[in-house]
Amino acid sequence: MGLMMSMDSLIRFREIVDAIQDGYYEVDMRGTFKFVNPSFCRIMGQPREAILEKPYTMFTDEKTATAVLQAFRRVYRTGESIPSLESVVTHPNGEKRHVDISVTPFKDERGEISGFYGIVRDITDRYYEARHREAQLAETRRLYMQIKQLEEVKDFMLRLASREIRSPLTLITGYTDLLYDSLRDHFGKEEQTYYDSIQRAIQRMMQMTSDFLILEKMHNIFIEAKTPRQARVYIDDLARKAVMDFRREAVAKGLTLNLIVPDFPVAVCGEENDLSRAIANLLDNAIKYTPSGGAIVLKLVVAESEAVVSVEDTGIGVPQEKQDSLFTAFMRVPTSETQQVEGSGLGLYLVKKIVEWHGGRVFLHSVYREGSTFGFALPLVNQTTPAAI
Numbered sequence: 001m002g003l004m005m006s007m008d009s010l011i012r013f014r015e016i017v018d019a020i021q022d023g024y025y026e027v028d029m030r031g032t033f034k035f036v037n038p039s040f041c042r043i044m045g046q047p048r049e050a051i052l053e054k055p056y057t058m059f060t061d062e063k064t065a066t067a068v069l070q071a072f073r074r075v076y077r078t079g080e081s082i083p084s085l086e087s088v089v090t091h092p093n094g095e096k097r098h099v100d101i102s103v104t105p106f107k108d109e110r111g112e113i114s115g116f117y118g119i120v121r122d123i124t125d126r127y128y129e130a131r132h133r134e135a136q137l138a139e140t141r142r143l144y145m146q147i148k149q150l151e152e153v154k155d156f157m158l159r160l161a162s163r164e165i166r167s168p169l170t171l172i173t174g175y176t177d178l179l180y181d182s183l184r185d186h187f188g189k190e191e192q193t194y195y196d197s198i199q200r201a202i203q204r205m206m207q208m209t210s211d212f213l214i215l216e217k218m219h220n221i222f223i224e225a226k227t228p229r230q231a232r233v234y235i236d237d238l239a240r241k242a243v244m245d246f247r248r249e250a251v252a253k254g255l256t257l258n259l260i261v262p263d264f265p266v267a268v269c270g271e272e273n274d275l276s277r278a279i280a281n282l283l284d285n286a287i288k289y290t291p292s293g294g295a296i297v298l299k300l301v302v303a304e305s306e307a308v309v310s311v312e313d314t315g316i317g318v319p320q321e322k323q324d325s326l327f328t329a330f331m332r333v334p335t336s337e338t339q340q341v342e343g344s345g346l347g348l349y350l351v352k353k354i355v356e357w358h359g360g361r362v363f364l365h366s367v368y369r370e371g372s373t374f375g376f377a378l379p380l381v382n383q384t385t386p387a388a389i
Helices: 007-018 038-044 062-078 124-186 189-224 235-252 272-288 320-325 347-357
Strands: 023-028 033-036 082-090 096-107 113-122 232-234 256-260 267-269 295-303 306-313 361-367 371-379
Touching: 023 038, 033 038, 038 096, 038 113, 062 082, 062 096, 062 113, 096 124, 124 189, 189 347, 232 235, 235 256, 235 272, 235 295, 235 306, 267 371, 272 295, 272 306, 272 347, 272 371, 347 361, 347 371
Parallel strands: 256 295
Antiparallel strands: 023 033, 023 113, 082 096, 096 113, 232 267, 295 306, 306 371, 361 371
């Protein structure tokens, strides 16, 4: 067999392939090995004398032998090389090695195919790494489906609970108010305390159900890739209304609540109710975590092309190591000062979801036991307003 070269050239060629790291083989038309290099022997787990003049079928299983035979026939029929064919070879001890082989036709001096040669690479490690990655991917997909199913169950239960709870809560609120109107003239200090506790519990439950419903809305928005309704919203008006809504609660706790807004309208684009909720959650958060005697400021400024809303407080602040997770769902910072503060852990998470849905960003600055600033920035509808104040 030859490569259409002189004997000296053939000898020199085989000396070169003897030195390469990849396996090299030559077989005749019957698939009998006529030449192999040391690397081929290493890959096969056999000495050269155990391979030469033996058919390739002795070194692999029936399935692989059939695939190799089909490759030889294809190359013979088309005259074109096969650059890559994954196969399996079996060592004398029964160990199987995965290999990648190429098949190229030998042509004699008349141009007729008289055999085949090619390169063999041991890809066993790569093969098992790929199988391991596939197994990991399959396991990840399985876990994802389990989590998805659990998420669907959780969402259903939250949705059901939120909607089903609101009706009896409304009924409880109505009858509680009727009883209070009828009996408050007979209330002593103790009875008034009981009534106030009931009202706080009802409001807390109403807040939680409202949070869950907004959470469901945000989830559906994310899944369906919806964008906010393109309506002009004057966020300075929302800020004024929020302060009016929370002033009584702040005063009852012994806090001062101030408002700083521009003397011109500040318009953004989006859903008024959702943006109102974002501001309300920031104020509610500040009131909860600011001790009596403290101060809270709701501020709106126009900076470049953004409306920037911030709520500053002189509250208990947040430790530095806890700040990165504050905007995640159900997150509450466990410190000695927060143990008695009630809440669902959804307030800031909903702020983040609402703001990001409107194309904005959230931010915070906090110093533990000194105070915090939570806020968000939204794109202005246009840039005809003054650049800053």
